[in-house]
Amino acid sequence: MCARVPNVADGMAPDRNRRRIPDATVSRLPVYLRILGEQAEAGVDNISSEGLAELAGVNAAKVRKDLSYLGSYGTRGVGYEVAYLVYQIRRELGLTHDWPVVIVGAGNLGQALAGYGGFGERGFPVAGIVDIDTTKVGTVLGGTRVRHIDELPQIVQTRRVNIGVIATPGAAAQDAADRLVKAGVTSILNFAPIVLSVPRAIEVRKVDLAVELQILSYHEQRRAGGAIHAVQSGTGRSATA
Amino acid sequence: MCARVPNVADGMAPDRNRRRIPDATVSRLPVYLRILGEQAEAGVDNISSEGLAELAGVNAAKVRKDLSYLGSYGTRGVGYEVAYLVYQIRRELGLTHDWPVVIVGAGNLGQALAGYGGFGERGFPVAGIVDIDTTKVGTVLGGTRVRHIDELPQIVQTRRVNIGVIATPGAAAQDAADRLVKAGVTSILNFAPIVLSVPRAIEVRKVDLAVELQILSYHEQRRAGGAIHAVQSGTGRSATA
DNA sequence: AGGCACTCGTGCACACATTCACAAAGCCAG
DNA sequence: CTGGCTTTGTGAATGTGTGCACGAGTGCCT
Numbered sequence: 001m002c003a004r005v006p007n008v009a010d011g012m013a014p015d016r017n018r019r020r021i022p023d024a025t026v027s028r029l030p031v032y033l034r035i036l037g038e039q040a041e042a043g044v045d046n047i048s049s050e051g052l053a054e055l056a057g058v059n060a061a062k063v064r065k066d067l068s069y070l071g072s073y074g075t076r077g078v079g080y081e082v083a084y085l086v087y088q089i090r091r092e093l094g095l096t097h098d099w100p101v102v103i104v105g106a107g108n109l110g111q112a113l114a115g116y117g118g119f120g121e122r123g124f125p126v127a128g129i130v131d132i133d134t135t136k137v138g139t140v141l142g143g144t145r146v147r148h149i150d151e152l153p154q155i156v157q158t159r160r161v162n163i164g165v166i167a168t169p170g171a172a173a174q175d176a177a178d179r180l181v182k183a184g185v186t187s188i189l190n191f192a193p194i195v196l197s198v199p200r201a202i203e204v205r206k207v208d209l210a211v212e213l214q215i216l217s218y219h220e221q222r223r224a225g226g227a228i229h230a231v232q233s234g235t236g237r238s239a240t241a
Numbered sequence: 242m243c244a245r246v247p248n249v250a251d252g253m254a255p256d257r258n259r260r261r262i263p264d265a266t267v268s269r270l271p272v273y274l275r276i277l278g279e280q281a282e283a284g285v286d287n288i289s290s291e292g293l294a295e296l297a298g299v300n301a302a303k304v305r306k307d308l309s310y311l312g313s314y315g316t317r318g319v320g321y322e323v324a325y326l327v328y329q330i331r332r333e334l335g336l337t338h339d340w341p342v343v344i345v346g347a348g349n350l351g352q353a354l355a356g357y358g359g360f361g362e363r364g365f366p367v368a369g370i371v372d373i374d375t376t377k378v379g380t381v382l383g384g385t386r387v388r389h390i391d392e393l394p395q396i397v398q399t400r401r402v403n404i405g406v407i408a409t410p411g412a413a414a415q416d417a418a419d420r421l422v423k424a425g426v427t428s429i430l431n432f433a434p435i436v437l438s439v440p441r442a443i444e445v446r447k448v449d450l451a452v453e454l455q456i457l458s459y460h461e462q463r464r465a466g467g468a469i470h471a472v473q474s475g476t477g478r479s480a481t482a
Numbered sequence: 483a484g485g486c487a488c489t490c491g492t493g494c495a496c497a498c499a500t501t502c503a504c505a506a507a508g509c510c511a512g
Numbered sequence: 513c514t515g516g517c518t519t520t521g522t523g524a525a526t527g528t529g530t531g532c533a534c535g536a537g538t539g540c541c542t
Binding site: 048049050060064065067068074076077078079 | 487488489490491492
């Protein structure tokens, strides 16, 4: 196949940022990206919307529409070139360079996150871990020394950190958020079970285990309350998002 | 105020389960519930939709519509009785009794989850932790001894477990899901970064840290690509969901 | 060269979610 | 008992997301 013509609208598209990608699509692009990475690793060069859809557990039309927001990078009759699509999605998601993150809270969860390692591999190296508890300062987690929360501004500035992760108990989370914002962080991933109050310009995403479990509980309860059922041996299999 | 008349449609509403609550609402009810619990603890008896909305970081009309799916439990001109609302939400979410969970994977994340403790408090006691690695079996995490994954069916049956939590590496997650399903679990909370393939009847929810970070990355990248900005000192504060 | 099989990109209709706006309902003061 | 204030509950309008269906390219085979 002929080489792509990446001259126009490739490196830094002039009006690319004008185009807004729907939230629902943005939340699926990372999934496509991971699958495409796996496929590339497995030696797959091209993939159809249907193939990608099956692996991602979604509708093929949705895949095509999602990808169309990036531009028309598919080839009719053939599909999408995996490597090129990976590049385009990475560019759109801003994954062409690393985004160092700082973790606030060195408790159970903070330790798990720091020790996870998957962060760094996926372009989010841990620039630092801080805690307010001085007895925790100095211990080493996943290769990173825990520092005191007062050092947050320094870490954020010297390491150019834009993303903060809150892994504190609920009671300490708002203070953590305030400190992160004051230090200059503009995006926050919050694991604490509270609603944060932050300036409008700050992007916050919440991960709340209790909420997830309670949603599952709702469906379980609903199942139990509905018609008597004995659906145990699953027959059909369907990918689930 | 006159006493409520809980006779009709209280204990087990006959056609309550006929009424389907929208997904978006179900995902917000746990947030309301936590806030209401805090308010009750603080001695607040009544709360208006606007007050609850502010604490939850959402629109007041949305709160009213969400709550209206539970029934008309508010009093015009007054608001909602906190204790009663807590009861109704708990009932609707199926939180009137405990839902024991089993954790698969005793690595970093599994340990953090088991040690978290917040599970049990919120009605999701850890019925067991299992791992495929025999060297991990026998160690104790958060008061629970790690058992071998082959014991999964026994744990699920004796403890009446409906909810499984997958905290394994991605490569092991599908196997974990298969084992959970075979053991009789009907809801799964998946922390592994893969799309699980399970029978249709199984409810799956996914929590993927990499995806969340990449979504934040998108917004950061967008911010950087847009007009030059120096929005640092936040002026307005707004609760964010 | 022409026809055929395949797959993308997208217009359109439908479903779901959010927000506004207001009538209905309750409380309180006098 | 009446009038005024507050707040709910919900119809209607708007916005967002999903999925079908099909035209339009593309490559392969004869």
